[in-house]
């Protein structure tokens with residue numbers, strides 16, 4: 001029996017919008033629940049995947065706590081807010097994984113090289129083991145080269161989202177299977193690619 005099909009989905013810049021960092025002005029992950037705004041069409045896209053029988057698994061790097069910028073508690077509140085906004089539009093994740101580590105952090109217990117921080121595939125591999133996912137039948141969708149590299153390292157196909165505010169996180173060398181302007185378009189593409197497989 002083959003395993004389940006899953007779509008691994010990045011969070012910031014894929015499901016919810018990036019927000020300007022208060023100090024640098026650069027688009028970054030929201031660090032307060034009130035700053036969370038879903039990207040139009042994202043919730044509908046996740047709903048469509050679920051309706052088509054795909055598992056949907058969130059995989060997100062959240063290094064701000066390791067860097068001492070916010071508390072892990074605040075990150076958990078932001079995460080809860082994303083899920084709440086998705087639920088309000090009838091969308092949910094079957095599982096979600098977060099890497100809180102960073103190799104150059106300041107908080108000792110979160111500062112290390114880990115196997116879960118994308119581009120490493122640890123979060124995808126762990127979820128696959130826990131949920132019985134067949135990685136070769138699965139996809140990774142995200143807005144940075146790291147997402148594509150993590151997906152490929154796990155043996156998945158990949159869609160890179162060309163979200164404008166995160167353009168600085170795409171160097172053009174990651175070689176995704178497809179590029180889409182947003183999650184809605186990525187899911188449409190994925191579902192049509194699966195039809196011809």
Ligand SMILES: [Mg+2]
Nearest residue numbers: 010012013143
């Ligand atoms: Mg992202």
Ligand SMILES: [Zn+2]
Nearest residue numbers: 099101114116
């Ligand atoms: Zn990690």
